[in-house]
Amino acid sequence: MSLIQELRDRHNELWRRMTHHPFVTEMGDDTLSLERGRRYFLQDYVFVNDLVAMMSMGVAKAPDLVAASHLHSFLSGILDPQAAAENEFFLRAFEVLQATEEEYSAVSASPVTQGFGDFLVRTGLEGSFEEIVTVCYVTEGTYLDWGSRLLEQGKRPSNPIYRQWIDLHGPAVLGYFVDWCKEYLDSVDLGAQRPRIERAFHTALRYEYLFWEAAYNGDSWPDH
DSSP: OOHHHHHHHHTHHHHHHHHTOHHHHHHHHTOOOHHHHHHHHHHHHHHHHHHHHHHHHHHHHOSSHHHHHHHHHHHHHHHOTTTTOHHHHHHHHHHHTTOOHHHHHHOOOOHHHHHHHHHHHHHHHHSOHHHHHHHHHHHHHHHHHHHHHHHHTTOOOSSHHHHHHHHTTSIIIIIHHHHHHHHHHHHSOOGGGHHHHHHHHHHHHHHHHHHHHHHHHOOOOOOO
């Protein structure tokens, strides 16, 4: 059995809870409230900076140019304004979801977002290339899972941001990168790294689930 399949099987229940979260279901059914959508995209606007930082450090740690090119290509989809216009998408999302410029300009990380972001940056700084790829597999593989399912079910919410968010996480966009992450991790001899790989997988998966929970139910620092 491949390493990734072993980890997926071992943590199957948590993977299922993340990919079938009520946030995902309601987004596909066009019943997700603007409040929950707004809360999610504001925090994702913060989160993506730490994801980019981790992946950038992954490029520097890559064992060869071929491996580096896969992370670089994915990063280009986020950073290159000619490729994806990531920032423009967020600005459109904030307009549709009725987040003011004051809100998104001043937004700061919630407790879950900060914890997740700190984990990403620490993985980039202290982790191996294989640990970084493992986290990438979880962050993108979980989204590919629910995105593919909603597309297969023909879910086309009337909210244009929800509809585009589903499209951006289908096989045409994420499939190649997620497949490469799996193939790479299954092909290398991890040796003594295996416990760290599983810890990275499990921790990233926990945070992905908590990120939905925070968007759906609310998550904030105490006032005092």
